[in-house]
Amino acid sequence: MKPAITVLGTGRMGAALAHALLKGGHSTTVWNRTIEKTAALAAAGATVAASVLDAVEASEIIVVNVTDYPATAVLLRGDVASALRGKLVVELTSGTPNGAREAGEWATEYGVTYLDGAIMATPDFIGTEHGTILVSGPRQVFEQSKEMLQALGGNVQHVGDDLGLANALDSALLALMWGSLFGALQSIAVCRAESIDLGELARQWTATAPVVEGLVTDLIKRTEAGRLAADDETLSSISPHYSAFRHLVELMDVRKIDRTVVDGYDAIFRRGIAAGHLHDDFAALSQFMGEAG
Numbered sequence: 001m002k003p004a005i006t007v008l009g010t011g012r013m014g015a016a017l018a019h020a021l022l023k024g025g026h027s028t029t030v031w032n033r034t035i036e037k038t039a040a041l042a043a044a045g046a047t048v049a050a051s052v053l054d055a056v057e058a059s060e061i062i063v064v065n066v067t068d069y070p071a072t073a074v075l076l077r078g079d080v081a082s083a084l085r086g087k088l089v090v091e092l093t094s095g096t097p098n099g100a101r102e103a104g105e106w107a108t109e110y111g112v113t114y115l116d117g118a119i120m121a122t123p124d125f126i127g128t129e130h131g132t133i134l135v136s137g138p139r140q141v142f143e144q145s146k147e148m149l150q151a152l153g154g155n156v157q158h159v160g161d162d163l164g165l166a167n168a169l170d171s172a173l174l175a176l177m178w179g180s181l182f183g184a185l186q187s188i189a190v191c192r193a194e195s196i197d198l199g200e201l202a203r204q205w206t207a208t209a210p211v212v213e214g215l216v217t218d219l220i221k222r223t224e225a226g227r228l229a230a231d232d233e234t235l236s237s238i239s240p241h242y243s244a245f246r247h248l249v250e251l252m253d254v255r256k257i258d259r260t261v262v263d264g265y266d267a268i269f270r271r272g273i274a275a276g277h278l279h280d281d282f283a284a285l286s287q288f289m290g291e292a293g
């Protein structure tokens with residue numbers, strides 16, 4: 001028989017998690033601060049707990065998905081912390097690496113088994129084969145919980161025993177995502193200024209996205225291998241990138257488009273060029289991102 005699961009927090013993501021657990025055949029108890037948000041889950045077969053304590057007492061595995069770790073800390077204190085002794089808490093709320101490590105220390109103090117996860121998906125991906133959830137914590141605990149976790153997403157991966165790793169990878173991947181989203185904001189501004197239909201931008205982005213994906217993957221691999229100087233496999237050195245970048249900046253100045261984001265790019269280009277890397281691979285810029293770079 002599949003283990004009963006409690007889900008604390010049924011906002012957009014928590015509700016999707018609870019629906020996926022029900023669909024996966026788990027007896028599911030839910031609690032939410034605003035009880036009205038549990039109505040659809042009750043209709044789908046979930047038990048709605050009147051208090052966090054009742055919810056925690058209903059299952060041996062507690063999935064938490066609220067806004068942030070401070071909210072989790074308030075929910076899991078006092079009697080609730082005592083009731084969690086010997087149970088597994090799977091924290092799927094977004095947070096920082098150190099936030100997860102501190103939560104791990106709290107769990108050890110209260111005799112709670114703890115996994116920390118980062119959901120790399122929107123609610124519509126939860127419960128599907130493309131739902132990616134990164135999990136850190138003791139591998140043995142992960143393996144024991146894998147079936148339940150796979151009900152939440154087909155691509156559930158253990159990323160390491162260090163509890164902070166899932167959140168660290170989450171931030172790294174979100175940095176990539178925001179690079180694309182803020183890049184899109186600039187593209188939209190350029191198209192509007194130049195009277196280019198946004199449907200055309202969408203079509204050309206679809207056509208060129210594989211090139212960008214290839215460049216990003218190449219950059220990561222070359223940086224990992226330390227291949228920062230240009231060689232026969234270099235796709236583009238810093239020099240042509242910077243020339244094209246200057247065209248963008250000129251256009252933005254002429255059209256009075258906000259330069260906040262591109263000024264950051266310019267600063268990094270300039271650091272690399274000043275250090276003599278104009279004709280090196282773009283990956284050479286990885287050295288100019290701060291102390292760890």
Ligand SMILES: NC(=O)c1ccc[n+]([C@@H]2O[C@H](COP(=O)([O-])OP(=O)(O)OC[C@H]3O[C@@H](n4cnc5c(N)ncnc54)[C@H](OP(=O)(O)O)[C@@H]3O)[C@@H](O)[C@H]2O)c1
Nearest residue numbers: 009010011012013014033034066067071093094119122123
């Ligand atoms: N949505 C996404 O695409 C997505 C993707 C990846 C990760 N996540 C992460 O999942 C978590 C939830 O996101 P969401 O999109 O579901 O947000 P949401 O719809 O705004 O839901 C937030 C949830 O947190 C609860 N909450 C907030 N503060 C609380 C407190 N002090 N005490 C008790 N409960 C509290 C809310 O309760 P009430 O209903 O009472 O307000 C609600 O259940 C976040 O950490 C988010 O970063 C979301």
